[in-house]
Amino acid sequence: MSELTQESRRNFMKLFAVAGGGLVLGFNSTSSIASGLGLIDGSNLPAAAIDFNSYLSISPENIITILSPNPELGQNIKTSFPMIVAEELDADWTKVKVVQAPLDTNKFERQVTGGSGAVPHSWERLRKAGATARQMLMEAAAKRWNVSANSLSTENGMVVHATSDRKLSYGELAIEASKLPVPTDVKLKDNKDFKLIGTAVRNVDNHEMITGKPLYGLDVYKEGMLFAVIQRPEAFGMKLKSVDAAKAKALPGIVDVVTFGNNVAVVGKSTWQVMKARKELKIAYEPDEALESSADHDRLFKELLNSPEATVRRKDGDVEAAFKNAAKVIKSEYQCPFLSHSPMEPMNFFAHVRPDGVELAGPTQTPQRARDMVAKLLDIAPEKITLELTRLGGGFGRRLSADYVLEAAELSSIIKAPVKVIWSREDDMSGGTYRPAVRYRFEAALDAKGNMIGYKLRGVGINSGNPTREDNFPSGAVENLLIDSVEHKSPITTGPWRAPITNFLAFAEQAFLDEVAQAAKKDPVQFRLELLDKAKKTPVGEIKYDIDRMRGVIELASEKSNWGKKKGVHQGFSVYFSHRSYVAQVAEVKLVKSVPVVEKVYAAADCGIVVNLSGAYQQVRGGIVDGLGHAMYSKLSFKDGAVEQKNFNNYRLIRLKEVPEIDVHFVNNGIDPTGLGEPALPPTGGAVANAIFKATGKRLRNQPFMEQPELKGGKVI
Known part of the structure; x- marks a missing residue:
């Protein structure tokens, strides 16, 4: 570990000089060591704190406060982050207070929720922050008692001298500890000594959520705030032609109707008033680009799958x-539709553009991106913008985009007043951005012994970027392999959707591998294990997945599900690597009056060390429910550029009675944590489709499953 620089020590001394009231320890994300400390009130951080990423404070009243910098959208990061610090600190969890930090690029790094990367990124620095504070507290106690720090231990927020049976709370030592030099090297716990990490801990916001306390963007209210809804073009590829707002402006509570770009905003004193007034707008649009329909996309897929480019x-x-030279060639095509993110809390954001700066507040997965885009839009310095983070009522990738933040900021700059822009459910469903629609063509070549000697994949996406993951399994296990892609640019806006690309690609790959295993007359699980053995013994090209970790989840899922040995159920298998983690699943299907019923899903996950067992179980279960529901039921279609499903009456989501039993198991290999918010979703569609094939003899290659003729309109529950 590198030593603290002289500048860091100066910052530390300045921080100490201006603060008062307890111990605060800031830790830098680059060096993962303490970069400053001082005495603070516990709720307000002094301006002298520089290059901080997160904070641990201990008040004389023995309250430990941790500022959580990353947006919380249900992935449990607001609980997991402080658990990691508290573990190394040996804190009394009942005395830990967690506070959501605002956007602060001087003090924090990677204030992002996305890509299942928060815990992997912060794991080491959070541990070192807790361990550094613990060591300083022990040294303060040693100095007071005139004993060696090596003779001391800590437990539950206390420093203990066992020989003399003396104890001091962290609060009693906070002021003395703050006067000591920050250690440049600290020892972290052995994993076997963890007391808090790996246990089930309640979400720190549970009480507030259950009792309806303000937490979310829709709860934000600022003095003098106006409300606004925005009418956007009714179809992708259209632009605004004319607006007649006279009738809307005449309604009670309406302050103004504002046109900017292709948007028409109705501004008023309440949500109900502006939503009612919007219905009275008379707006005409005209085509600006091609107005695409789902039939056009089907035609494009067929053309581009055969494109020489x-x-x-x-x-x-x-x-x-x-x-x-193959003895047998297997070829199949798989297709998925556009999907809505459908977070329960629709898009919303507050903005107040003033002459001296901008105040923003609301739910975003990428606060720095949102701030910087607003700065560019308004041509002001980012430092003049503050952004208050709220809890997100879902996101699933939708709130990685900042379009709704820009709308609020631009509108506030025009009306010169604080305003909160609120999207309705119909706005959310029809206004983009969506999971891209994709079609895949797979081909496999087998030799006379059933060995896969050739593999081809072409992905055709609509605004998908790269619709493949070319380095994922079975790449590296096949001597002759070609993966390519073709892209269609469309006016329909798309963006990352939970487990981007792999959310459908995993289903297609894993269902196709079952087809190949069947053609090779091999058990599907054994077929995959043979490919992994081949990749380990005679790798082809670069292998970017961990063969042993993938094998581990395959074997664990097979063991827990009693793969291939059960009577009366039909099992389907799937395994996938995404976001640094590995998940294998076995779905079990029964035929009830000739209808396939998904009864149970077994999941084996390798995400490294599990921080919060409760949160981890829910992430895996939630990913499976999400994957199952969207594979079974959900679809967005288009006609003349307009989405046809505008609310949940015709956009089908999974229902509670349709959720199967889910049995989750974790591989305990002791490695540092890897991602968990997304990896459980991708394997689900393949496991279920493969189980349905076992039950019915019919391959499902397109989603949603329930619209496919293979199921004859049956109902899978």
């Missing part, structure tokens, strides 16, 4: 020769 993502060996 494609971007090669990976090529190993002599693919043409492998297929020419």
